[in-house]
Amino acid sequence: MSISELESTNPLVGLTSDQLRTHAAESMTRARQRSTALTDAVDDDDLVRQHSKLMSPLVWDLAHIGSQEELWLVRDVGGRTPVRPEVDELYDAFKHPRADRPALPLLGPAEARAYVAEVRAKALDVLDSAPLRGQGLTDHGFAFGMITQHEQQHAETMLATHQLRTGEPVLHAPPPPARRCGPLPDEVFVPAGEFVMGTSAEPWALDNERPAHTVDVAAFFLDTTPVTNGAYIEFVEAGGYTDRRCWSADGWAYVRQHGIVAPRFWRREGDGWWRTRFGVTEPVPAAEPVVHVSFHEAAAYAAWAGKRLPTEPEWEKAARFDPATGRSRRFPWGDEDPGPEHANLGQRHLRPAPVGAYPGGASALGVHQLVGDVWEWTGSDFGGYPGFSAFPYREYSEVFFGPAHKVLRGGSFGTAASAVRGTFRNWDYPIRRQIFAGFRCARDA
Incomplete structure (x- = not known):
């Protein structure tokens, strides 16, 4: 049995472009619901506080999620006008170690929430018209899947930050x-x-x-x-x-x-x-x-x-x-x-x-x-x-x-x-x- 035959089982492969758009939009929405729940669980003071030097403030993770979505979906795939180009460097994970991020002029909680909401609206607009067949970033919706996974990975990072947080429990399951x-x-x-x-x-x-x-x-x-x-x-x-x-x-x-x-x-x-x-x-x-x-x-x-x-x-x-x-x-x-x-x-x-x-x-x-x-x-x-x-x-x-x-x-x-x-x-x-x-x-x- 060839390698290609062994790999013909992913359900995404058989979806139409419209079905792929629906799947990508639903996946992105689930990721955002989780990010929102993790950041809404604490007050603004907790959002901007660094609970451990091993981790970023929660508000940095939130805006970083929006920044990556803007860079890859809004600008790269969509070719749209940048939303907040002045914050690109602030949310570049390679330029600023986690321990140093609280000292940066980060977006505050209200600004960060407004930013990620604006970016998401534009990203979904891009999804409505992006070709989802062919090679490169958009084949089978790859770019949208990559951004979904990136947000979910940061949600797990934020969950680890919650574990390091002191105080009364705020998460329940x-x-x-x-x-x-x-x-x-x-x-x-x-x-x-x-x-x-x-x-x-x-x-x-x-x-x-x-x-x-x-x-x-x-x-x-x-x-x-x-x-x-x-x-x-x-x-x-x-x-x-x-x-x-x-x-x-x-x-x-x-x-x-x-x-x-x-x-x-x-x-x-x-x-x-x-x-x-x-x-x-x-x-x-x-x-x-x-x-x-x-x-x-x-x-x-x-x-x-x-x-x-x-x-x-x-x-x-x-x-x-x-x-x-x-x-x-x-x-x-x-x-x-x-x-x-x-x-x-x-x-x-x-x-x-x-x-x-x-x-x-x-x-x-x-x-x-x-x-x-x-x-x-x-x-x-x-x-x-x-x-x-x-x-x-x-x-x-x-x-x-x-x-x-x-x-x-x-x-x-x-x-x-x-x-x-x-x-x-x-x-x-x-x-x-x-x-x-x-x-x-x-x-x-």
């Missing part, structure tokens, strides 16, 4: 579903052999996911579920944070320098562990995947357990490969877009779900919760696939290639369904702990 399956094996065997990694035909896939290519992966075992809080507590209680043998040189130096003894937002009270989650302090739930751990902590736990982190190709093979057909699925459960029966996505719940909560989302090989709940650290550095070509600009992916960034896969409870798929790649510094990241372990067969 129902709890995730309870465990819905019986006992699961600790590990799943993934057989040796080739599979198709990445994509060449997913219309809204980003440049670092392309092109599709064949990868030969040796046999290995992968944890059936992400590592839970309960399992991680065993590592903590066994002295994992003080056992030099578990840590890389960089990881050991980092936890020693910063006095790290547990996942971020955890604290010890009496004989138990508690966490703070969006302003709520609660006992650490043993059955949920551990979250807010760095790559270094994930790798140290894996070493302590006699295992390792999976490589990125191993993770994707476990998620996408169907041994019955030999093809790579779009998602672990199949080719259909994620639904609430498949995965914990889209901020429906403000926490990971217990392991075993989504049997409908298991991969063909029997691996659970690969999408949603927590981003999963892999052991791989971020880089381009064979034949990589930057599109539509180098700064989206290429400038981050190299050993400084580690790859995360799968999305979290705060990731939108439109911003994650079986091929989607996230990346970050190995010291990051404020992001919604956990992990699962692998070992050689």
Whole structure:
């Protein structure tokens, strides 16, 4: 079966131009509803305050969303007159580190809201007339999908800022579903052999996911579920944070320098562990995947357990490969877009779900919760696939290639369904702990 045949399953491919316009407009609207909810949840003082030097003020993220939409949709695709060209540099993420952004002459809350609303009206007007077939930015509505994903990614960033915020809770959501399956094996065997990694035909896939290519992966075992809080507590209680043998040189130096003894937002009270989650302090739930751990902590736990982190190709093979057909699925459960029966996505719940909560989302090989709940650290550095070509600009992916960034896969409870798929790649510094990241372990067969 050829790579092109393996990739003929995306529903966007068969839509008419009018249907694509409707889909793009609905996707953009859902993203804006989420951004609005996250910024309307706090008062103006909280919007302009920097809650951590690791993050931008929420009002910067909001106006940055509008600035990128203006640059790509209004100006580039639409060829329209600029709305606020004087703010371009203020919201250029490469020119101003997050720690410095509060000192900039940023748009205030009312101005930022008016700006993003004006840009959105013009962008939807562009969508009404843009050709959505052919090559380049508008093929299958790519530019509109790129901007939708960009806004949803910043919504997750804003959600992480909310987690760092102090004060009374302002975000609320129902709890995730309870465990819905019986006992699961600790590990799943993934057989040796080739599979198709990445994509060449997913219309809204980003440049670092392309092109599709064949990868030969040796046999290995992968944890059936992400590592839970309960399992991680065993590592903590066994002295994992003080056992030099578990840590890389960089990881050991980092936890020693910063006095790290547990996942971020955890604290010890009496004989138990508690966490703070969006302003709520609660006992650490043993059955949920551990979250807010760095790559270094994930790798140290894996070493302590006699295992390792999976490589990125191993993770994707476990998620996408169907041994019955030999093809790579779009998602672990199949080719259909994620639904609430498949995965914990889209901020429906403000926490990971217990392991075993989504049997409908298991991969063909029997691996659970690969999408949603927590981003999963892999052991791989971020880089381009064979034949990589930057599109539509180098700064989206290429400038981050190299050993400084580690790859995360799968999305979290705060990731939108439109911003994650079986091929989607996230990346970050190995010291990051404020992001919604956990992990699962692998070992050689």
